[in-house]
Amino acid sequence: MAALEVRGLRKQFGGVVALNGIDLDIDTDRVVGIVGPNGSGKTTLFNVVTGVHPATGGTVCWQGQDITNIGAHLIARKRLVRTFQQAMSFPGLTVNENVQIAWEQGRRGGSRWASPGMILDFVGLAPLGKAIAGSLPFGSLRRLGLAVALGVSPELLLLDEPGAGLNDSEAQAFAAVIAQLPPQGIGVCLIDHDMDMMADLCDRLVVLDFGTKIAEGPPAQVLADPKVREVYLGPDKTAAAP
Amino acid sequence: MPATDNSAGKMGAATEGTRASERLALLTADNASVPLPASVQAITAILLAALLIALPWLGLGYRFLSIAITTIYTAIGLYGLALQFGQAGIMSVGHAALMGIGAYTSAILSVQLGWGFWTTLPFAMAMSAIVGGVIGLPTLRVGGQHYIIITFCFCALFVIVLTNGGTFTGSATGLDVGSVTPLPGINFDKLSNNYYLVLAALFLALAATYLIGISRYGRTLRAIRENEQLARSVGINVDLHKLGVLMVSGLFAGLAGVLQLYYLRHISPTLFGAFPSLYLALMVMLGGARYLYGPLIGAIIVNFLPEVLNLDPVDSRIAYGVCLLLVILLLPGGVSAGIKNIYCAIAGGSEGQGGGSNGRA
Numbered sequence: 001m002a003a004l005e006v007r008g009l010r011k012q013f014g015g016v017v018a019l020n021g022i023d024l025d026i027d028t029d030r031v032v033g034i035v036g037p038n039g040s041g042k043t044t045l046f047n048v049v050t051g052v053h054p055a056t057g058g059t060v061c062w063q064g065q066d067i068t069n070i071g072a073h074l075i076a077r078k079r080l081v082r083t084f085q086q087a088m089s090f091p092g093l094t095v096n097e098n099v100q101i102a103w104e105q106g107r108r109g110g111s112r113w114a115s116p117g118m119i120l121d122f123v124g125l126a127p128l129g130k131a132i133a134g135s136l137p138f139g140s141l142r143r144l145g146l147a148v149a150l151g152v153s154p155e156l157l158l159l160d161e162p163g164a165g166l167n168d169s170e171a172q173a174f175a176a177v178i179a180q181l182p183p184q185g186i187g188v189c190l191i192d193h194d195m196d197m198m199a200d201l202c203d204r205l206v207v208l209d210f211g212t213k214i215a216e217g218p219p220a221q222v223l224a225d226p227k228v229r230e231v232y233l234g235p236d237k238t239a240a241a242p
Numbered sequence: 243m244p245a246t247d248n249s250a251g252k253m254g255a256a257t258e259g260t261r262a263s264e265r266l267a268l269l270t271a272d273n274a275s276v277p278l279p280a281s282v283q284a285i286t287a288i289l290l291a292a293l294l295i296a297l298p299w300l301g302l303g304y305r306f307l308s309i310a311i312t313t314i315y316t317a318i319g320l321y322g323l324a325l326q327f328g329q330a331g332i333m334s335v336g337h338a339a340l341m342g343i344g345a346y347t348s349a350i351l352s353v354q355l356g357w358g359f360w361t362t363l364p365f366a367m368a369m370s371a372i373v374g375g376v377i378g379l380p381t382l383r384v385g386g387q388h389y390i391i392i393t394f395c396f397c398a399l400f401v402i403v404l405t406n407g408g409t410f411t412g413s414a415t416g417l418d419v420g421s422v423t424p425l426p427g428i429n430f431d432k433l434s435n436n437y438y439l440v441l442a443a444l445f446l447a448l449a450a451t452y453l454i455g456i457s458r459y460g461r462t463l464r465a466i467r468e469n470e471q472l473a474r475s476v477g478i479n480v481d482l483h484k485l486g487v488l489m490v491s492g493l494f495a496g497l498a499g500v501l502q503l504y505y506l507r508h509i510s511p512t513l514f515g516a517f518p519s520l521y522l523a524l525m526v527m528l529g530g531a532r533y534l535y536g537p538l539i540g541a542i543i544v545n546f547l548p549e550v551l552n553l554d555p556v557d558s559r560i561a562y563g564v565c566l567l568l569v570i571l572l573l574p575g576g577v578s579a580g581i582k583n584i585y586c587a588i589a590g591g592s593e594g595q596g597g598g599s600n601g602r603a
Binding site: 072088089090093097104149 | 461462471477
């Protein structure tokens with residue numbers, strides 16, 4: 001049984017079907033990537049799984065418990081933690097305070113970190129502890145977003161486009177940090193558009209299109225899948241290819 | 243080589259200009275989340291406490307002391323408002339009504355049951371806290387200016403209810419109470435003793451504010467203020483804490499209301515209407531809601547300004563308006579932020595934002 005089991009998950013915004021019966025199993029010992037064109041439902045999937053938006057139908061089970069629609073803070077307390085694309089930090093507070101807030105919340109039932117400082121060391125933000133989060137450069141802000149999420153002592157981390165807005169070297173450094181997580185018992189599931197990075201980083205890829213899962217498996221196999229190629233490159237080019 | 247000289251001069255002027263604007267930015271910045279050295283905080287606290295305790299002996303006169311008492315009980319109410327606005331980010335322009343709930347609870351218990359100051363105090367505070375929580379229920383659905391309108395409506399409603407409450411609330415005339423039940427050896431009819439009673443409550447409010455500010459609870463509130471969505475996703479029960487902080491704010495308001503009642507010995511609905519509420523909001527913004535001494539400074543400015551400048555009520559309203567505009571435009575963190583930044587500039591730029599004179603968020 002996988003740690004996170006999503007069954008038949010549906011989400012409708014009025015007449016728009018954002019998620020149309022998604023089934024997904026995610027374990028905590030590897031990196032799983034979720035890819036798909038804009039509007040395919042990737043972020044909505046995270047939002048519904050973590051209780052930011054209520055599900056229209058289907059179930060989400062985490063470690064054998066049904067957590068569908070139980071409320072975002074309760075899901076976080078069960079150590080299923082997510083980051084946001086935009087809302088990464090508490091902007092008016094110092095970096096130290098940002099991480100301390102998350103660490104204090106994650107301390108219920110024991111934290112994997114002895115102190116908030118360890119988290120800053122891990123993501124490489126220790127020298128910036130006294131800086132105001134809102135004044136950080138974008139790359140550091142991404143790291144802070146990860147540090148805040150790690151502070152809650154997650155067992156599975158859902159990262160929403162952690163590489164967006166980073167330059168190549170920053171993105172590579174960030175990927176290196178993410179790759180260290182599964183060996184420490186922190187599963188990672190991430191959304192990103194950088195296919196090269198995803199192919200390197202992920203053990204498994206899931207492809208969404210129009211709110212349905214169209215492919216799943218090891219990156220090489222998924223990227224070779226004709227359906228995936230059609231979604232990403234368009235039907236004409238696929239047809240034209242020899 | 244005049245051309246070179248000229249360009250060098252221009253560059254010099256440009257750097258100068260940048261430096262000046264940087265300095266200005268440093269003076270007007272809001273550094274509430276940067277804590278101060280413990281020694282500076284301790285010295286400020288001791289000096290302030292000494293000054294406030296010595297005040298009745300400075301021979302400043304009966305009128306001065308009366309205004310000081312008004313200032314202090316107002317400041318106690320403001321500490322509640324500062325907690326909900328400065329820390330949790332929930333503004334209210336109906337805070338006087340919450341003080342009124344405390345004052346009227348105490349007065350009604352006194353008139354109907356003959357209870358004294360000390361017995362009614364806990365009930366009044368509890369009642370203000372409960373009402374604070376109930377008015378807070380809409381915060382779960384709406385935020386920002388929408389909630390502010392709701393608090394304003396509550397305030398107006400409260401005055402209507404009091405005015406039409408018959409003999410129970412004393413209608414438009416209001417209610418009278420006796421003096422504070424004397425403690426052994428202390429008669430509160432004496433103005434300086436009444437001052438010390440109010441001052442003791444202020445010290446409690448200050449201590450509570452300070453302790454909340456440095457505690458995990460304070461950090462939780464600031465997390466909600468800064469980013470509600472992220473706060474939820476790190477496991478904070480945002481709804482519960484929003485109602486909670488409004489109830490704690492109500493406790494302060496209740497205490498302030500009872501102190502006001504027993505200082506004035508007579509209360510009427512107009513004391514708790516829209517204008518007093520707006521003044522409270524004005525004071526907390528003027529002083530700086532995120533700073534430990536901000537509410538006190540705000541209360542001092544608004545209560546003493548007409549006295550010092552000898553303004554009539556209309557002029558003073560204009561003065562308040564000008565002050566508020568200046569603070570919003572130049573000092574978003576309030577007067578406390580300005581004082582702290584000036585101290586930083588004097589204490590040495592090398593220390594950067596580490597120093598300051600005015601407490602912390």
